[in-house]
Amino acid sequence: MMIPTQKMVPAMEGLFTWPSEAPALVGSRCRSCGTYAFPAYFTCINPACKEKRVEQTTLSRIGKLWSYTIHCYAPPPPFKFTQPFSPFGIGVVELPEGLKVLGMLATVDLNELKVGCEMELIIDKLCDDDDGNELLTWKFAPSAGGSS
Amino acid sequence: MREVGILGVGAHRWGKFPNKTYVEIGYDACKLAIEDAGVSWTDIQAMTCGIAYIGGVGGLVAGHQVAYALGETGIPILNVFNACATSTSAMREAYLLVASGCHDIVLALGADKSPDGFLSGNSQDPLDPEYVRFRMVGLSNPAYWALECRRRMEVYGTTEEDLARIKVKASKAGALNPNARFRRQYTLEEVLLSPMVCDPLRLLEICATSDGAAAVILASMDKVRQHTSKPIKVAGVSLASSKFGDPAVRVLTVSAPADASASAPFMSESVIAAQMVYEQAGIGPEDLDIVELPDNSSWHELVYMENIGLCKRGEAERLIRAGATEIGGKVAVCPSGGASSFGEVVPAQGLLQVHENVIQLRGQAGPRQVDGAKVAFSQVYGMQGNNSAVLLVT
Numbered sequence: 001m002m003i004p005t006q007k008m009v010p011a012m013e014g015l016f017t018w019p020s021e022a023p024a025l026v027g028s029r030c031r032s033c034g035t036y037a038f039p040a041y042f043t044c045i046n047p048a049c050k051e052k053r054v055e056q057t058t059l060s061r062i063g064k065l066w067s068y069t070i071h072c073y074a075p076p077p078p079f080k081f082t083q084p085f086s087p088f089g090i091g092v093v094e095l096p097e098g099l100k101v102l103g104m105l106a107t108v109d110l111n112e113l114k115v116g117c118e119m120e121l122i123i124d125k126l127c128d129d130d131d132g133n134e135l136l137t138w139k140f141a142p143s144a145g146g147s148s
Numbered sequence: 149m150r151e152v153g154i155l156g157v158g159a160h161r162w163g164k165f166p167n168k169t170y171v172e173i174g175y176d177a178c179k180l181a182i183e184d185a186g187v188s189w190t191d192i193q194a195m196t197c198g199i200a201y202i203g204g205v206g207g208l209v210a211g212h213q214v215a216y217a218l219g220e221t222g223i224p225i226l227n228v229f230n231a232c233a234t235s236t237s238a239m240r241e242a243y244l245l246v247a248s249g250c251h252d253i254v255l256a257l258g259a260d261k262s263p264d265g266f267l268s269g270n271s272q273d274p275l276d277p278e279y280v281r282f283r284m285v286g287l288s289n290p291a292y293w294a295l296e297c298r299r300r301m302e303v304y305g306t307t308e309e310d311l312a313r314i315k316v317k318a319s320k321a322g323a324l325n326p327n328a329r330f331r332r333q334y335t336l337e338e339v340l341l342s343p344m345v346c347d348p349l350r351l352l353e354i355c356a357t358s359d360g361a362a363a364v365i366l367a368s369m370d371k372v373r374q375h376t377s378k379p380i381k382v383a384g385v386s387l388a389s390s391k392f393g394d395p396a397v398r399v400l401t402v403s404a405p406a407d408a409s410a411s412a413p414f415m416s417e418s419v420i421a422a423q424m425v426y427e428q429a430g431i432g433p434e435d436l437d438i439v440e441l442p443d444n445s446s447w448h449e450l451v452y453m454e455n456i457g458l459c460k461r462g463e464a465e466r467l468i469r470a471g472a473t474e475i476g477g478k479v480a481v482c483p484s485g486g487a488s489s490f491g492e493v494v495p496a497q498g499l500l501q502v503h504e505n506v507i508q509l510r511g512q513a514g515p516r517q518v519d520g521a522k523v524a525f526s527q528v529y530g531m532q533g534n535n536s537a538v539l540l541v542t
Binding site: 011037066072081091103137 | 265266267268272274277279280281282283284285286287288291294295296298299302343344345346347348349392393397401402403404405406
């Protein structure tokens, strides 16, 4: 019997470049004042910015861990997960653009996580859907090079 | 603007009441407040009410539903929602109606029933940041708090014991409060053994969600003085929103501008709301006898103590360790037992704090009484940077 190959699909469109050798988050940048946002936002949120010329841009793939947590219970819908639930990490990563981005972490090992350590963006499994597809989201993984 | 005071307060006990609607719970709180004020429902000239957001479309007109039960009298009724700052936003409207001379006696109410477990988002629009937050990252409210808490631990050296101490203190006070939902006193060891929810925050360090209600009747100070020998003045009531660029990550979002500050995250809206009432009242944080804060988690109590100026940034842990914020300490923080002992009722918790502070200022708090309390401050925070503070003096 043939087992159909599981298709990998972003859980939501437009949030990251994929498939790609070096996937990146798609955010926005104000060409007037340099304020960044993720996901891409329709305007610039800096109250001092008068012109608000926003353009879409990909964000740096490497940043520094600002904080982290391990979520030990299943969050409420619209979060979906493949049973049984297992704890997952969430981190805040400060990008060189001057933006803090929240995302799942690729590890739940607290020994691998330290505020200030270098993190790299990856695209990884969020859960399976009812059609047998593997749904993807963005995550941060400790960089192979270790902490900086 | 004329001076405004408290004519009466009432609160329904907080807990889980599967056999009562939020309208019945709100009705009971109103009846208690009306009785406490020594007036009748037909004397109330206007009503402001928190939207009971769990109560469906009917909950959008929660004030009208409770007024329907009390007997419709044709008065203006305003329903408002401002997340956890909802009911004190309603109180601020009531305050302005009396202060402006528009009405003499106005009732403010908050009432709701909460679902069990994590509060969730309702949005099904994938373009909505709230949807993205849950769907793609699994960010519950406690996850945001845990991220801010971990950062604080890193910057200021907050320990797990500090977080647990706050629950121990709250449970000591809550055990003395007949209106509280959780009245068991916990030891440090018990708190530290409770399950981890979002590391570093444990189950006993995060508030539950409850059913409950609280009501406050405001009147001109002249009228309040006629009614009671111990009048309580609303010396300040404020509402503030956050400022772009502060070091907090707004709950609802998955990104925030980086900030250059060396401090751990804090909320600008809380600082602004506290400053507003201090300026209105001509009173500073050093004058406070009682402080009710939004202790949604142990981390909140630490950061809000600093936001409102009880101590400098990074010093809250020292006050907790020294017992300075217990009943009988330098300034009692959450002597009601706080959200830790009551659980949160999003559109009611601000007025519960006001209710508790009025009971204290009247000297009616029994075993949890803060002796000689004359100045009482309360503050609630709502998601997406929204905050309300109330300052009462006797």
